[in-house]
Amino acid sequence: MMRMRSLPVNLLLGAALVAALTLAALLSLVWTPHPFAAIDVANRFQGPSAEHWLGTDQLGRDVVSQLMAGARTSVAIAFVAVVLGGSVGTALGLFASAAGDFVEDAVMRLADFSFAFPALLFAIMLAAVFGPSLANAVVAIAFINVPVFARVARAAANQVWTREFTLASRVAGRSGFSITVDHILPNVAAAVIVQATIEFAVAILAEAALSYLGLGVQPPAASWGRMLSEAQTLLYLAPQLAIYPGLCIVAAVLGFNLLGDGLRDVTDPRLSRRQ
Amino acid sequence: MLLFLAKRTTGLLATLLAVSVVVFLVMNVLPGDPVLVILGIDSTPDAQAVLREQLGLNAPLLDRYLIWIAGVARGDFGTSHSFGVPVAGLIAERLPLTLSLALSATLLTVVLALALGVFAASNHRKAGDWGVMTLSQLGIAVPAFWLSMLLVLLFAVRLRWLPPGGFPGWSDPAAAARALVLPTVALALVQAAVLARVTRSSMLEVLRLDFTRTALATGLSRSRVLWRHVLPNALVPVVTIVGMQFANVVTGTIVIENVFYLPGLGRLIFQAISNRDLLTVQALVLMFAAIVVTANFVVDILYVLIDPRLRGRLA
Numbered sequence: 001m002m003r004m005r006s007l008p009v010n011l012l013l014g015a016a017l018v019a020a021l022t023l024a025a026l027l028s029l030v031w032t033p034h035p036f037a038a039i040d041v042a043n044r045f046q047g048p049s050a051e052h053w054l055g056t057d058q059l060g061r062d063v064v065s066q067l068m069a070g071a072r073t074s075v076a077i078a079f080v081a082v083v084l085g086g087s088v089g090t091a092l093g094l095f096a097s098a099a100g101d102f103v104e105d106a107v108m109r110l111a112d113f114s115f116a117f118p119a120l121l122f123a124i125m126l127a128a129v130f131g132p133s134l135a136n137a138v139v140a141i142a143f144i145n146v147p148v149f150a151r152v153a154r155a156a157a158n159q160v161w162t163r164e165f166t167l168a169s170r171v172a173g174r175s176g177f178s179i180t181v182d183h184i185l186p187n188v189a190a191a192v193i194v195q196a197t198i199e200f201a202v203a204i205l206a207e208a209a210l211s212y213l214g215l216g217v218q219p220p221a222a223s224w225g226r227m228l229s230e231a232q233t234l235l236y237l238a239p240q241l242a243i244y245p246g247l248c249i250v251a252a253v254l255g256f257n258l259l260g261d262g263l264r265d266v267t268d269p270r271l272s273r274r275q
Numbered sequence: 276m277l278l279f280l281a282k283r284t285t286g287l288l289a290t291l292l293a294v295s296v297v298v299f300l301v302m303n304v305l306p307g308d309p310v311l312v313i314l315g316i317d318s319t320p321d322a323q324a325v326l327r328e329q330l331g332l333n334a335p336l337l338d339r340y341l342i343w344i345a346g347v348a349r350g351d352f353g354t355s356h357s358f359g360v361p362v363a364g365l366i367a368e369r370l371p372l373t374l375s376l377a378l379s380a381t382l383l384t385v386v387l388a389l390a391l392g393v394f395a396a397s398n399h400r401k402a403g404d405w406g407v408m409t410l411s412q413l414g415i416a417v418p419a420f421w422l423s424m425l426l427v428l429l430f431a432v433r434l435r436w437l438p439p440g441g442f443p444g445w446s447d448p449a450a451a452a453r454a455l456v457l458p459t460v461a462l463a464l465v466q467a468a469v470l471a472r473v474t475r476s477s478m479l480e481v482l483r484l485d486f487t488r489t490a491l492a493t494g495l496s497r498s499r500v501l502w503r504h505v506l507p508n509a510l511v512p513v514v515t516i517v518g519m520q521f522a523n524v525v526t527g528t529i530v531i532e533n534v535f536y537l538p539g540l541g542r543l544i545f546q547a548i549s550n551r552d553l554l555t556v557q558a559l560v561l562m563f564a565a566i567v568v569t570a571n572f573v574v575d576i577l578y579v580l581i582d583p584r585l586r587g588r589l590a
Binding site: 201205228231239249251253254258 | 294533
């Protein structure tokens with residue numbers, strides 16, 4: 001209990017929101033109040049009731065069930081994109097740091113350069129060539145994560161390389177690769193995990209925007225972004241449909257941001273004191 | 276200073292060239308056949324051959340790139356196959372709207388963020404600071420397109436003060452400005468949330484320095500010290516973020532123009548995607564990436580203007 005009280009508030013609040021989101025997403029795999037894609041036109045635009053807690057949409061689909069299925073989409077896409085982009089980026093950053101010299105320079109220039117292509121532009125190019133799809137959205141979001149993680153991993157790794165224990169390993173004749181795996185990686189893990197938490201929030205926002213624009217999840221799969229794009233044409237008729245998915249996005253993004261900030265405060269107290 | 280400018284300009288040109296290569300490669304080398312994308316897989320081989328010839332796809336890749344980039348350098352982006360007019364004309368028609376939206380949103384972002392950031396820093400650890408930080412944490416989590424919908428609900432559907440979308444054209448400047456109010460606010464509020472945090476923490480750093488104490492000790496008013504002494508010295512990180520945010524705002528216009536049905540470059544890119552108009556998409560992606568790169572270049576120059584100390588170090 002003492003330990004709990006010493007944890008920062010943002011960490012606890014963030015963890016609670018993320019836990020709620022993850023629970024909803026997992027629960028939707030086995031149970032939703034109604035099948036989320038089940039159309040029931042006779043009961044469309046219903047208000048909240050015991051049967052439909054948040055009412056129904058323009059096709060009579062249950063809003064709560066769709067929100068739960070949308071949570072699953074958000075979490076799944078963000079997870080795959082962050083893990084994919086994060087592993088490639090971290091590997092690149094560690095490689096750059098271990099290689100040093102012009103290799104390091106080249107990798108970092110490449111990372112700088114890729115900032116010219118925000119996720120949306122990249123997704124647009126992919127959609128133009130292949131047609132819009134979920135896979136394109138994942139690739140585009142993963143792509144923007146690569147340079148972010150490369151920078152974080154390299155900066156953290158460069159610090160570890162100056163420490164005595166890595167120097168000792170080097171003197172003992174160990175290769176750059178084995179030092180990286182045994183000593184550098186465990187020491188940069190905290191920084192990478194904190195970044196991953198924050199990038200989760202970015203990925204959820206990106207997925208929502210891409211799906212809203214029709215470049216991400218395709219029907220009948222549920223997505224908060226797509227729910228909002230459908231609700232937009234009904235703003236005069238059923239404004240409530242435009243509220244719930246947006247609140248879910250805000251709660252999810254807020255949760256990951258707070259969790260990331262909180263983790264950073266815990267793992268790197270120097271930063272939190274500067275605030 | 277001249278050497279610095281020359282170096283940076285060469286860097287900018289090299290980056291722009293690299294951007295054009297990447298855009299061209301993604302659009303032309305990835306294993307998708309533009310002819311099949313445009314005509315569909317049921318099309319006859321004859322029709323495919325004709326279109327392939329029309330699009331110049333039979334030439335070697337390098338030749339096609341050189342022809343394209345030479346045209347781009349002259350301001351000729353080719354002819355849009357879906358609109359049947361030069362792409363450059365389509366861009367010229369829509370660029371003013373997108374740029375006005377991006378610039379006004381950036382301006383509003385800076386004004387809001389400086390005001391909120393300075394207010395929060397001067398009320399450090401008090402209710403005002405806490406309020407601004409909470410608002411900003413929330414603002415960062417709000418997607419701009421959802422904020423747009425909420426603004427439409429309130430100001431167009433409920434209060435009927437502003438139009439919910441569409442654009443009347445520039446001939447009536449007052450109506451045009453009214454149409455841009457909600458899109459500008461939607462783009463700016465989210466960015467201002469980020470920038471206010473940066474302004475606040477940068478101000479707090481400078482507030483701790485000796486010259487601030489000296490200025491206060493000479494009897495200058497607190498607000499004069501804040502705005503005239505602390506803020507100018509806290510601007511370097513703020514300008515960095517504004518540069519990055521301008522890039523966000525520009526790509527944000529792609530989304531916002533679609534929310535408000537504004538006929539700018541962002542809407543054009545979506546019309547081009549749904550028409551399978553690859554040449555137009557290629558030109559627009561290049562335009563957007565070029566704007567992002569150029570914004571970063573301008574920030575690099577601004578640094579030196581804001582902070583003369585950097586001049587010696589960078590040149």
